[in-house]
Amino acid sequence: MTSLGQIIAAIENYRHSGLGQVQKARTDRDLGERMLQTWREAKDKIGFTVTPTGLRLPRLALPDLDEPGEIARFLWDEGLPGEFPFLTSAYAEQYLDPGSAEPTENEKQQSGVKIGSEEPTRLFAGLGLAEDTNARFHYLSRNQRSKRLSTAFDGPTLYGVGAGADGVFGKIGEGGVAIDTIEDMERLYAGFALDQPDVSVSMTISGPAPILLAMYVAAAKHRFGSDVAAKLRGTIQADVLKEVQAQNELIFPIEPSLRFLADMVDYCSQQMPKWYPISISGYHIAEAGATPVQQAAYTLSNGFAYVDYFRNRGMDANVFGPRLSFFLDCGLDIEYIALLRICRKIWAIGMRDVYGADKRAQTLKLHTQTSGRSLIAADWPNNLTRTALELMLAYMNATNSCHSNSADEPFTTPSEEYARYAAHAQAILLEESGLFKHMMNTLQGSPGMKVVGNAVEEAILEEFREIEQQGGVLGAVERRYQRSQIQAAGYLLERQICNGVRPVVGLNRYNDPDGNWPEVHMIRTAKEKKQLQRDRLQDFEKRHAGEKLQSLDRLSTVVEQGGNVFEELIYTVEHCSLGQITERFCEVVGKFRPMV
Amino acid sequence: MPATRILTAVPICDGHDSAINTINLEFIRHGVEVVYLGYNRSARDIVRAALQEDAVAIGISTYNGGHVEFFEEVLDRLNQLRLTPMIKIFGGGGGTITAEEAKIMYARGVDRIFFAGTPLAEMLGYLRAQYRDVVQQPYERLFIGTDQYLARELTLGERGAPGSPEQIPAATKPDCKTKVIGLTGPGGAGKTTLIDELVYRFLRSRPQNQRVAILAHDPSMIGSGALLGDRATMIYSQDDRVFMRSLATRGQTGGLSPSTHRCLDILRKSELFDVILVETVGTGQEAIPFGSGALGGVDKAVLVVPPDYGSQLQLQKIAMIDSADAIVVNKSDLPGCKTAVAEIEYRIRANQKGQALLRTQANRHRDTGVDQLFESFLGRE
């Protein structure tokens, strides 16, 4: 049995003992008394808030329960916000508006309400060269309390090749930002105080992730001093397994890729306590066509596979566990009414009961993105509505941060206009509407949510069993199991759109044959800019020609002798470009053999 | 009527393969032979593959931008090889390609761009209307000695007298410099990877003027489509010194296609190659796709098995073990390798034919087992 087998057993056991607990709370007077006591205490702790219309409400909504068995059931199946098994939320309070809250007795003593300091909105952006994306970052964050920058890289950067490589000229700065060197990296975040607690940076890159993060750290050191690493806040995607399954950007074979990743995670857990060195991602799996359940099952099982891998290297789940984060898709299918919260539950049970990890490692910290694939070209302003609905589902599931797609998603890197609407959709939901800012749990735990949640949970377990049959996650990967399932689901999805089984407004129904939709503003990178990127790279490589070989040889030695590759990269990037480093790695460890 | 044969791919630095996977599946379900080259592929690789596979059209699915430049590069390369307008180009990229860009692309020679929201049936209809009846005739003699001449010969060879028993050519005559090696074994043994790794060594150790050909097989039913995907998983074989051709088995059992031997003969007679590697589809226990030596048209036959093959499928029953010149236990890092090797060793000792037994881990960079295999069969002579 692989550890996934143990996780399946732990979840089955959790359900089973939950039922036992309910019975016991009813028959065992002591336990019953304790349940009532816990419930009273939980209720007593709840603070109050006053709405602009003068309504006074508790900051947490709890059901009216006075029977020990039902209290036990609630605590077991739902849990209090921020408490095991974290169905409601990862933290006790999220999204609440500090302005309207009356401080509790406790908070009065500790000088005021400490909530809502960071807004969950985090918009993915990347276009052109570093300075263009930098300008976009300043634009997007201009009105935010906290600066949450999220970086999209262009194709060549994602594949670790230099802007000067053969045949890639057209792709420079398209769909993301072109980064070749540490100097580009400095330009990219210029003007942001990366060492401050209100700035956090995320980077969507996986194949060459250690190289890019090394550039980030080295560039930050130039600007903020050599001890800045401990202060850097942010996330890098670096999820190798979902690259093999869905996103297709792996560069080195799986084994060395995992090793480079583990070196980075190890280093960050020790030296960069505020950094999330991996974002275990289902988004790409779902966008490649997977069903919601497949997304959840493959992502969670990938997560557990990382835990196994890191632990086998002697790393402590309580040390790296809290630094793992997740990234999931939220679409319009009914599963999404409960999928994200079920993921939190499964992760918590696995981490606690199979790996014996503590609370911080049990909490699944989640970034969500609304579904890009649900957005379509025909009658595209409808995409505003789709995204709003998906946002609603994501926030009902208490995501910790969220990207909302722009309505022009089917066509181009978002224009400023639609990126603004996308950000505003979140503000409208969280700030303008009263749904999320006054009270925790306003929309959680409905019968429908529970029924869907249970069905989703069972279906995820069924997928786990299949993966277990194939020898666990890595065995299944080798057999192309996840890939073939995702592809089959993707094909079915498109056929269902074609034959109308899946209604798509504006496409297979209510379509307007001579549709006269607003013109799209396509974002393109000018030829001159592409050339400028090439020139800059060439210039950098020329200036550092002297140190190049020596730096790369040092790096090879570290790879071959089993040292920490990430630590060495922080030095290598001072003198070598992304493309040079990738090339050297390929010589030493080989190339990833594509899986199709 | 022969199946329409197209090549599909996703451009360099682009991994958006969901659309093309769907389109591939739709096409093969309707009788099309699709040679799939995979994602993140350069224009050079795409054109080389289309030429060698003698595809009637190239379908490109692009999402990461730069499509005008990319299609142009593909067209330029086709032009240089005088392959336009014979090889057509079509494609799509959802909403990322604008109508104006499509116009520019049409003006340069692209046949058709499919925009977001096109029903699958419409693309299939287009393919049938435009590419199904393209007549592929032999190239003029002027092209003799080129890869495209050879590619077309193979197409015609493949079509020749379907169903009639084919004459098995004798193995390489002593004076012919081409060496033919057949690789067979069950599905999942890692044959394609092994071949690509052999090619890697060939390209590095043999003189620049030496070339290698690969004849790869994928399963298909009579009269139906096929997804020929081996090329997509190759890294080193995307090289001008390598000529690769994919064949569908078209319902024939035993690992090869009805026209394999004809194609092999054409390849050999072209005198372009120093080595030809033939890869069968995943075979069952009883298959003997090539006997050794003169029997099967190959000089050497190699059986590749994964370690779990021995215990699970009862080694005694695998017919190829007695006729192969070498048996390779690949994926030797997996459990069960020792047992498999011991069992095979016992068996071949009884055979007394001097068969070689090797262990490889082809998915490992610079595996010494593969080095050995290369040295024993393809090393310098």
Ligand code: B12
């Ligand atoms: C799914 C998706 C992904 C998935 C891809 C999964 C996979 N394995 O394919 C994931 C999440 C991994 C992904 C990642 C990225 N993506 Co993306 N992605 C999309 C998305 C949402 C849908 C594309 C899709 O597959 N649609 C389904 C297909 C079946 O339908 P269709 O696109 O409408 O195509 C139709 C026709 O055009 C035709 N067709 C298409 N190809 C072909 C080929 C042939 C031969 C034929 C006959 C027909 C044909 O068939 C379809 C049916 O009618 C689009 C946005 C959107 N809503 O369209 C963005 C989009 C394409 N992605 C984009 C970007 C930028 C990226 C990233 C670079 C982001 C980043 N910086 O990290 C990465 C790069 C990934 C990589 N490896 O290269 C941009 C491209 C922008 C640009 N060119 O300027 C888009 C437009 C989103 C956006 N607005 O930013 N992405």
